[in-house]
Amino acid sequence: MAYQFYEEYWKLTNAFTDYNGRKFLDTLAVCIKFIDDYKDEVYSEAKYSRLQDAIYRVNPINHISIRKSINQLVKMGFINSFLISYHPQATEYLEARTNKKRETLLSKIVYSNSSFNRAVNNESSIKQINFLIQTLIEKGKLSKEEIIALMLVDIESHDETFITELELQFYVKEAKDIGFIERKYNQIGYLYNLLGKLDDLVFVRDELYFKEDAEQIFGEDLIAITKKRDPYLHRLYKNQLQEECEEIYGNSMCVLEQLSYPVLIASHIKPFIESDDNEAYDPNNGLLLSRTVDSLFDLKYISFTDDGTMLFSNRISEDVKEFWKDYKLENTILNEKRKKYLAYHRNLMEVIDARA
Known part of the structure; x- marks a missing residue:
């Protein structure tokens, strides 16, 4: 059999990760209303631009992020290409009173109508x-x-x-x-x-x-294996990491890059699933990181020594190593408890590398 590889094939646009969050729901609501209001108007770039403006009035972010958010709704199956219609259960999703009901509706919508090949101006039936x-x-x-x-x-x-x-x-x-x-x-x-x-x-x-x-x-x-985070305790855990950053650096920021990104991840050092109740919400078992660094750290492609030097997995490419080689964590955040958690993280990376 001949095999072909399409690295863009499974590309999912992701402006939102919280599908119960206000921004996701507000954006979906604007799209549904817009489609209803202009259902008789054929698709055009001008029409698409007006939808972006309508979303901006509700959620004033840059238009690149707005376009990404619309395309995410298209790829996930909530709204259809060319702004002609939306999934029949999309309005029910908006009106759901519980997150559990939304979870079921999300599954139905995604399974029945999602396609990562779709875009606002491109239809696809590949599921x-x-x-x-x-x-x-x-x-x-x-x-x-x-x-x-x-x-x-x-x-x-x-x-x-x-x-x-x-x-x-x-x-x-x-x-x-x-x-x-x-x-x-x-x-x-x-x-x-x-x-x-x-x-x-x-x-x-x-x-x-x-x-x-x-x-x-x-x-x-x-x-026990699949325990879920307590949303309130996790919020407190992230607040403590942000407060630590503000005390040390004067602002909430990625502790590796020292950049104040609008979105920062409270990244567990010892994985949440492997932590007991105290470790799961211990701020010493966390680092405030950008999305990119968090992805590398969470998947054990990078770790850190006790002096903050970055360690690289043997599964990571040389160009990525070259880009990050001069970054390190400062001693100000490397207290003794955090070093113990980092030792655990380093061991996990070594185990994964040995299996690869």
Whole structure:
């Protein structure tokens, strides 16, 4: 069989990660109203521009981010290409009174209507999430590296609605050989975020299962393995990291790059899933990082020594190493408790590297 690789094939635009958040809901509401108000007007760039202006009045961010947010709604299946219509359950999603109900509606909308190949001015019937879930049905579980490998698959070249084990392992090897993971970690993070919010799917130690299957396999241990964050305690945890930055640097910023990004991630050093209740919300078990650095750190592509020197996984490409080689954490944030957590993180990176 001839294999082809399409690195843009599974590209999901991601302006929002919180699908219950006010910004996501407000943007969706503006799009639905706009489509209703101008349903008889054919698509044009001028029409698209007016929608961007309408969103800007509700959420005054730059127009690049606004275009990204519209395309995310298109790719996820909430609204259709060329602004002609929206998913019949999109309004129900807006009106849902609970996040649990939205989770179910999100799953229906994404499964029935998402396509990562779509854009505002481009239609596509290729359904990547369906292909992934059908593959999960055949295999029973998907590892992180298998999910990543699926992003390289040209779905149209397959007669079946899923990929076989033999074919999938070929793509796993190819993903490693071409350094796909290192170069597309943002896209990988976007897909993981979406999968983690779909109903009846669950990640257990970086492997994706149907929840019912996972319950049968792991029994009572599943609750402990897949524990969810307490939103209030997590907010306090992030607040403490921000306050620490303000005390040291005078502003909330990425502690590695020392840049005040508008969005910063409270990144766990010892993974949340492996932490006890005290460790999970201990600010010493955290670093305030930019999205890019957090992705590298969370996936164990980088770590740090006790003096803050950056360590690189042997899975990361040389150009990435070259870019980050002169960055290091300052001693002001490297207290003794944080150093213990970093030792744990370094060990995880070594274990993953040894398996690669």
